[in-house]
Amino acid sequence: MNEMIAPRRAARLTGRIDPVAIEAVTRALAARFGNQLVTSQAVREQHGHTLTWTPNEPPDAVVYAQSTQDVADVVKICAEHLVPVIAFGTGTSLEGHVNAPLGGVSIDLSMMKNILAIHPEDLDCVVEAGVTRKEVNEYLRDTGLFFPIDPGADASIGGMAATRASGTNAVRYGTMKDNVLGLTVVTAEGEILKTATRAKKSSAGYDLTRLFIGSEGTLGIITEITLKLYGIPEAISAATCQFPSVKAACDTVIETIQTGLPIARIELADALTVRAFNNHAKLGLIEAPMLFLEFHGTEASVAEQTQRFGEIAEAHGGGPFQWATKPEDRSRLWQARHDVYWAHQTLRPGVRPLATDVCVPISRLADCVTQTARDAEESGILAPIVGHVGDGNFHCGPLVDVNDPDEVERVKNFLERLVRRGLEMGGTCTGEHGVGQAKMKYMLEEHSPAALELMRTIKRALDPKNIMNPGKVVAV
Amino acid sequence: MNEMIAPRRAARLTGRIDPVAIEAVTRALAARFGNQLVTSQAVREQHGHTLTWTPNEPPDAVVYAQSTQDVADVVKICAEHLVPVIAFGTGTSLEGHVNAPLGGVSIDLSMMKNILAIHPEDLDCVVEAGVTRKEVNEYLRDTGLFFPIDPGADASIGGMAATRASGTNAVRYGTMKDNVLGLTVVTAEGEILKTATRAKKSSAGYDLTRLFIGSEGTLGIITEITLKLYGIPEAISAATCQFPSVKAACDTVIETIQTGLPIARIELADALTVRAFNNHAKLGLIEAPMLFLEFHGTEASVAEQTQRFGEIAEAHGGGPFQWATKPEDRSRLWQARHDVYWAHQTLRPGVRPLATDVCVPISRLADCVTQTARDAEESGILAPIVGHVGDGNFHCGPLVDVNDPDEVERVKNFLERLVRRGLEMGGTCTGEHGVGQAKMKYMLEEHSPAALELMRTIKRALDPKNIMNPGKVVAV
Numbered sequence: 001m002n003e004m005i006a007p008r009r010a011a012r013l014t015g016r017i018d019p020v021a022i023e024a025v026t027r028a029l030a031a032r033f034g035n036q037l038v039t040s041q042a043v044r045e046q047h048g049h050t051l052t053w054t055p056n057e058p059p060d061a062v063v064y065a066q067s068t069q070d071v072a073d074v075v076k077i078c079a080e081h082l083v084p085v086i087a088f089g090t091g092t093s094l095e096g097h098v099n100a101p102l103g104g105v106s107i108d109l110s111m112m113k114n115i116l117a118i119h120p121e122d123l124d125c126v127v128e129a130g131v132t133r134k135e136v137n138e139y140l141r142d143t144g145l146f147f148p149i150d151p152g153a154d155a156s157i158g159g160m161a162a163t164r165a166s167g168t169n170a171v172r173y174g175t176m177k178d179n180v181l182g183l184t185v186v187t188a189e190g191e192i193l194k195t196a197t198r199a200k201k202s203s204a205g206y207d208l209t210r211l212f213i214g215s216e217g218t219l220g221i222i223t224e225i226t227l228k229l230y231g232i233p234e235a236i237s238a239a240t241c242q243f244p245s246v247k248a249a250c251d252t253v254i255e256t257i258q259t260g261l262p263i264a265r266i267e268l269a270d271a272l273t274v275r276a277f278n279n280h281a282k283l284g285l286i287e288a289p290m291l292f293l294e295f296h297g298t299e300a301s302v303a304e305q306t307q308r309f310g311e312i313a314e315a316h317g318g319g320p321f322q323w324a325t326k327p328e329d330r331s332r333l334w335q336a337r338h339d340v341y342w343a344h345q346t347l348r349p350g351v352r353p354l355a356t357d358v359c360v361p362i363s364r365l366a367d368c369v370t371q372t373a374r375d376a377e378e379s380g381i382l383a384p385i386v387g388h389v390g391d392g393n394f395h396c397g398p399l400v401d402v403n404d405p406d407e408v409e410r411v412k413n414f415l416e417r418l419v420r421r422g423l424e425m426g427g428t429c430t431g432e433h434g435v436g437q438a439k440m441k442y443m444l445e446e447h448s449p450a451a452l453e454l455m456r457t458i459k460r461a462l463d464p465k466n467i468m469n470p471g472k473v474v475a476v
Numbered sequence: 477m478n479e480m481i482a483p484r485r486a487a488r489l490t491g492r493i494d495p496v497a498i499e500a501v502t503r504a505l506a507a508r509f510g511n512q513l514v515t516s517q518a519v520r521e522q523h524g525h526t527l528t529w530t531p532n533e534p535p536d537a538v539v540y541a542q543s544t545q546d547v548a549d550v551v552k553i554c555a556e557h558l559v560p561v562i563a564f565g566t567g568t569s570l571e572g573h574v575n576a577p578l579g580g581v582s583i584d585l586s587m588m589k590n591i592l593a594i595h596p597e598d599l600d601c602v603v604e605a606g607v608t609r610k611e612v613n614e615y616l617r618d619t620g621l622f623f624p625i626d627p628g629a630d631a632s633i634g635g636m637a638a639t640r641a642s643g644t645n646a647v648r649y650g651t652m653k654d655n656v657l658g659l660t661v662v663t664a665e666g667e668i669l670k671t672a673t674r675a676k677k678s679s680a681g682y683d684l685t686r687l688f689i690g691s692e693g694t695l696g697i698i699t700e701i702t703l704k705l706y707g708i709p710e711a712i713s714a715a716t717c718q719f720p721s722v723k724a725a726c727d728t729v730i731e732t733i734q735t736g737l738p739i740a741r742i743e744l745a746d747a748l749t750v751r752a753f754n755n756h757a758k759l760g761l762i763e764a765p766m767l768f769l770e771f772h773g774t775e776a777s778v779a780e781q782t783q784r785f786g787e788i789a790e791a792h793g794g795g796p797f798q799w800a801t802k803p804e805d806r807s808r809l810w811q812a813r814h815d816v817y818w819a820h821q822t823l824r825p826g827v828r829p830l831a832t833d834v835c836v837p838i839s840r841l842a843d844c845v846t847q848t849a850r851d852a853e854e855s856g857i858l859a860p861i862v863g864h865v866g867d868g869n870f871h872c873g874p875l876v877d878v879n880d881p882d883e884v885e886r887v888k889n890f891l892e893r894l895v896r897r898g899l900e901m902g903g904t905c906t907g908e909h910g911v912g913q914a915k916m917k918y919m920l921e922e923h924s925p926a927a928l929e930l931m932r933t934i935k936r937a938l939d940p941k942n943i944m945n946p947g948k949v950v951a952v
Binding site: 119120121122123124163164165166170174175177178187191192193194195196197198199200201202203204205206207208210211213214215219230231233254257258259260297298300301304359360361362363391392393423426427428429430431432433434435439442443446447448450451452454455457458459460461462473474 | 595596597598599600639640641642646650651653654663667668669670671672673674675676677678679680681682683684686687689690691695706707709730733734735736773774776777780835836837838839867868869899902903904905906907908909910911915918919922923924926927928930931933934935936937938949950
């Protein structure tokens with residue numbers, strides 16, 4: 001090791017950064033990046049933006065990266081001066097992931113939009129981090145292939161990998177952890193590495209791919225992703241089915257999963273959410289709890305799945321079904337589902353919904369959802385529920401007037417009870433949104449002190465200067 | 477930190493251990509474990525046993541652990557004296573994973589056979605590390621559920637997790653990384669932790685589960701595993717189909733995977749292997765390349781899959797099919813496949829087959845297999861090929877007279893070329909056997925220096941004393 005830099009390597013960021021360091025970094029970035037560097041107030045605030053009530057904590061500067069090398073260069077410059085780097089994709093995260101609580105430089109990857117390779121014969125493709133999920137599928141349109149993971153927002157693939165995202169198709173196709181073959185990552189030292197080959201499986205060493213997936217930019221920055229692709233099913237059939245109660249809908253889901261029916265999507269919307277869909281997308285539905293369903297397969301297998309599901313639903317009082325086999329009808333249905341965040345806003349105009357999520361073992365789903373609905377009612381909170389219930393994962397989005405301190409307090413307590421309920425049922429404090437800033441307080445409740453300390457050991461080892469998205473996940 | 481122990485914490489094992497340390501550890505273990513501690517030559521050698529030509533390097537002592545706490549206590553005692561600990565399951569690893577090159581204590585987990593919980597309603601179960609895959613399925617027999625991962629040997633679930641094992645069902649059900657919800661792990665400091673809840677998915681922090689899966693006991697010791705289970709398919713149909721060439725068989729596999737046919741098993745055996753099956757299990761097959769197949773689903777979907785596969789196979793000159801729908805016929809077929817290591821020995825009695833594996837992107841499968849077969853022929857080596865070809869993964873088991881130095885040299889060179897061929901085709905040096913000692917030399921070729929250094933950083937951080945199965949995977 002070079003003795004000149006040894007003392008500096010031992011230094012690490014422990015609080016708000018030194019303004020002198022920021023000035024030095026900004027100067028160096030301006031020299032290297034010209035007008036890819038932006039320091040205007042508006043752009044900085046946009047990069048600390050959040051859809052929730054987490055306060056905006058803007059970075060000191062934003063660099064629009066155009067390549068992995070750009071990202072590496074920003075990290076190297078920041079590492080030299082102990083200045084934080086925060087990766088930014090589309091800004092749709094929900095738990096304060098992109099905030100800059102200590103200040104620092106936001107690396108905006110949204111211009112990294114190259115599809116680097118498509119290997120239809122291997123059912124994979126390689127994309128830059130700024131490509132969004134819809135752009136991937138747009139690009140694949142003529143190949144007969146698709147990429148299934150679909151968080152509500154049209155998020156960037158890099159952000160989806162960094163938060164271990166999933167969405168409506170996860171019940172059949174898994175989450176980002178199951179659908180990434182390998183990553184290109186920029187480390188905390190500004191080194192560029194690949195985590196894996198394109199082989200479908202490997203036992204050759206530690207699973208670096210899965211280590212970075214879900215690490216929320218705290219261990220390194222994901223710049224390229226090799227994604228698994230799937231053939232577009234020969235037959236797709238979508239439907240909605242209404243139920244007398246949320247419990248009846250959940251029990252239908254539980255039985256569907258337990259019988260191994262390979263359903264592609266099974267989504268719950270409670271009566272409040274159905275009203276919101278009617279408001280927002282004019283779906284004209286009866287305001288009762290509902291499942292959104294989709295079946296993938298051959299014509300014969302879709303017909304068979306549909307029939308079997310119908311029998312299960314009927315036994316729980318479900319029906320009638322509304323079918324959508326035409327692509328445009330299906331799109332309308334799923335667009336409504338994906339726009340739920342905006343739909344929920346129609347329930348109480350001018351007030352923000354706060355999206356949060358928990359995930360429990362499927363056998364506890366009905367209990368968790370019904371107890372949560374009862375808690376909301378008893379607390380006088382308008383809290384619509386929607387969820388990827390096939391995985392035991394659901395979202396609850398209380399509508400809260402942030403100018404009413406009493407209401408804010410009630411909602412905060414309600415959300416704490418929701419997470420604790422999920423944990424007590426053997427679940428997790430977040431199924432797919434990630435930890436960010438807002439769920440850090442639950443990490444110790446979910447993980448034992450030893451497990452959390454192990455995460456911190458990894459963080460300290462991979463980011464000894466504590467510059468990679470500091471103050472998030474396991475802040476050390 | 478306690479200042480008294482601070483200096484010791486900085487020490488780490490860098491070569492063969494001090495005999496005085498071994499003596500101290502053995503004394504402490506004897507006091508704690510009584511006759512669970514064994515130091516006889518025969519038992520020590522059995523714990524350095526390997527099915528390959530890797531030399532036997534026995535540990536200094538063996539402790540038969542009966543609980544997670546036992547494992548933690550052994551690790552604590554060894555950590556105090558800088559003595560290596562090597563986890564041992566059933567001893568069926570193929571790359572020298574259980575050897576003790578620096579000496580140390582082997583922790584035999586084979587007595588940890590408790591099934592701790594079965595949650596049929598959540599499709600999961602919790603088992604101790606010493607339970608074997610067949611024992612899991614035996615236990616599940618009356619539940620209608622099964623655990624699909626099946627490496628050839630009846631390996632322990634702990635060992636399978638530690639090596640990221642897979643097997644014949646991986647093409648449909650994935651590998652150990654896809655089928656473990658969470659682990660109980662003993663760390664290098666002898667702490668006990670759980671890596672995850674039983675929720676089907678989570679975004680709550682770093683993926684500790686996947687970090688330990690495939691880490692081969694070098695970061696911690698897996699003592700309990702929460703496994704995903706599946707409903708036994710309503711219909712199962714198995715078949716063999718023969719082909720005019722290995723290339724025709726591989727091309728059939730490639731097309732099957734590319735069309736998205738959800739085949740449960742698709743295994744290649746070359747003509748040599750078919751002869752070996754005939755010798756070993758009296759299958760009475762024509763000695764031509766063959767695929768072993770299995771279809772899972774409803775009656776209707778199995779019929780449909782079978783028909784579609786038949787069309788693909790026929791287009792590549794495959795046939796006739798031999799069907800096995802009765803459970804006992806299927807068992808006979810798959811037992812023959814799982815016994816391939818022993819079957820191969822019949823091709824040249826008295827000589828050992830050396831099992832190795834590579835895995836390539838599916839589009840390169842036919843090239844890789846045919847080039848390998850040609851290489852064997854040109855090198856005058858008897859090297860039967862068999863593989864989980866649906867994943868692009870195959871095994872090559874040269875039969876080598878270890879007393880013939882010229883032949884040993886030729887086989888070594890042949891195996892190096894095989895791995896390089898796999899890597900050049902975008903594959904991995906091991907699809908499922910793991911790195912152990914024997915594949916360490918390829919780690920730098922497969923991973924970049926930066927990626928390998930990252931693995932070493934993790935190893936140093938989690939095992940600062942270098943006592944967890946040292947000299948394996950990324951030896952630091």
